[in-house]
Amino acid sequence: MNKLNYTFFKHRKGYVFLVLLISSLIMLGISSRGFVKKPKEIGKSLFSYFDAGITGISNWFGETWNSISELKRVRDELASVQEKLLEYERLSRDIIELKQENAQLKEQLKLSKSLKYKQIAAEVIGHDPVVPFSSIIINKGYKDGIKREMPVVAYKSGLKGLVGKIVLVNRHSSTILPLLDPSSYVAGRIQHNRYEGLLKGQGSGSPYLIMEYVKKAALDTTHYGDTVITSGLGGVYPKGIHIGRIRSIGSKSYETSMILKVEPIIDFGNIEYVFVLKKEDK
Amino acid sequence: MKNNRGEYPISFILLISAVILESTLLYKIKISNVIPDLSLIVLVYIAYRKGSMTGQVTGFVTGITEDILSLSPMGLNAFIKTFIGYIYGIIQGNVFVDPLLMPIILVAVATLIKALLLAVLGVVFPIPQITTHFFTHDLWISILYNSLLAPFLFALLNLIKVLKPGEKEIR
Numbered sequence: 001m002n003k004l005n006y007t008f009f010k011h012r013k014g015y016v017f018l019v020l021l022i023s024s025l026i027m028l029g030i031s032s033r034g035f036v037k038k039p040k041e042i043g044k045s046l047f048s049y050f051d052a053g054i055t056g057i058s059n060w061f062g063e064t065w066n067s068i069s070e071l072k073r074v075r076d077e078l079a080s081v082q083e084k085l086l087e088y089e090r091l092s093r094d095i096i097e098l099k100q101e102n103a104q105l106k107e108q109l110k111l112s113k114s115l116k117y118k119q120i121a122a123e124v125i126g127h128d129p130v131v132p133f134s135s136i137i138i139n140k141g142y143k144d145g146i147k148r149e150m151p152v153v154a155y156k157s158g159l160k161g162l163v164g165k166i167v168l169v170n171r172h173s174s175t176i177l178p179l180l181d182p183s184s185y186v187a188g189r190i191q192h193n194r195y196e197g198l199l200k201g202q203g204s205g206s207p208y209l210i211m212e213y214v215k216k217a218a219l220d221t222t223h224y225g226d227t228v229i230t231s232g233l234g235g236v237y238p239k240g241i242h243i244g245r246i247r248s249i250g251s252k253s254y255e256t257s258m259i260l261k262v263e264p265i266i267d268f269g270n271i272e273y274v275f276v277l278k279k280e281d282k
Numbered sequence: 283m284k285n286n287r288g289e290y291p292i293s294f295i296l297l298i299s300a301v302i303l304e305s306t307l308l309y310k311i312k313i314s315n316v317i318p319d320l321s322l323i324v325l326v327y328i329a330y331r332k333g334s335m336t337g338q339v340t341g342f343v344t345g346i347t348e349d350i351l352s353l354s355p356m357g358l359n360a361f362i363k364t365f366i367g368y369i370y371g372i373i374q375g376n377v378f379v380d381p382l383l384m385p386i387i388l389v390a391v392a393t394l395i396k397a398l399l400l401a402v403l404g405v406v407f408p409i410p411q412i413t414t415h416f417f418t419h420d421l422w423i424s425i426l427y428n429s430l431l432a433p434f435l436f437a438l439l440n441l442i443k444v445l446k447p448g449e450k451e452i453r
Contacts, residue, residue: 047351135352205418
């Protein structure tokens with residue numbers, strides 16, 4: 001018995017090493033099949049408080065530092081914004097009139113009403129700490145009405161661009177699977193010629209998305225810089241949201257479809273705020 | 283008698299703080315999508331200072347923390363960090379670590395081991411994010427970034443008394 005104890009004590013580092021490695025592999029095996037969501041969600045909930053705290057402190061220092069110069073700039077901007085406001089008020093009146101007219105025409109044509117979405121604003125509080133993975137953590141969770149599979153957008157240069165979808169929801173935080181992730185697929189459409197395809201991420205190492213299964217018939221009417229939007233197929237993403245712009249067109253003679261390289265509208269490295277789209281209850 | 287008091291709590295606090303920093307502040311200083319792997323550098327330091335038992339246990343806890351915060355499957359980073367913690371613990375007392383060159387070499391090799399293990403695990407388990415990412419230019423940037431940070435972090439960590447090797451370990 002003593003000899004057994006002595007042998008164990010002598011080789012305890014090796015035994016612990018094996019136990020830890022085997023535990024990791026078992027977790028990895030189970031996790032690959034998606035069974036360990038719950039512990040992950042509990043852990044993420046806990047760490048979201050630290051993420052939010054550190055992001056908040058860093059933002060506070062940054063904002064305080066910038067606020068002095070910002071004040072001067074804001075004063076200058078105020079004058080020009082007031083002028084623009086008057087212009088927008090006039091435009092707004094026109095839009096209301098157009099909306100009413102559009103609704104009347106739709107009613108006359110018996111077209112089904114398009115789904116309306118409520119936007120839940122959220123702040124980015126963290127990113128994936130492991131390099132090949134590219135998730136984004138936001139400060140809103142199921143307490144704020146967020147659920148899995150909800151689409152997420154952000155605004156850049158006045159355009160609403162697709163960011164990704166919610167994959168993990170905790171009490172006060174959620175995790176977004178961005179478009180760039182290799183496990184992300186989005187049904188897209190080239191805006192001006194209406195040809196459809198499937199967009200796939202290539203990982204955080206590549207800033208481009210790949211759009212596959214676009215019919216070759218679209219070759220003559222597809223150009224560099226064309227906008228790609230969501231097609232609405234699949235049901236996760238609403239149609240008409242900007243995804244990106246075409247940066248290269250690949251077509252092989254023996255293939256029936258072409259492959260496009262698409263640069264996302266959103267700069268995933270600098271997202272600070274996003275909007276989670278929630279279908280409005282009827 | 284080995285003086286262990288406080289080495290585990292301090293190591294856990296340091297490593298988990300490093301992971302949280304990677305997920306928040308360090309993202310702002312990323313180079314070409316690469317953030318410095320602070321937790322790896324700290325783990326290498328702790329393992330080589332305190333031996334393979336401390337290295338593997340703290341490595342496992344760090345890996346699990348990363349797995350929770352990341353979209354990576356549970357166990358992936360735990361495996362990698364446990365392995366690196368154990369291997370670097372073995373060299374405790376066998377390699378003289380100068381303030382500049384050895385930290386760079388140790389961390390560069392650790393980053394490479396991490397990438398190799400990721401690639402192997404990415405083949406064994408179906409993880410789409412990994413297969414598309416082996417030996418890209420990001421890996422070389424990561425090696426460079428981590429190794430350049432290593433001497434500074436090692437110098438900072440040298441100030442923590444509890445992480446210095448005990449009398450028996452120096453001999």
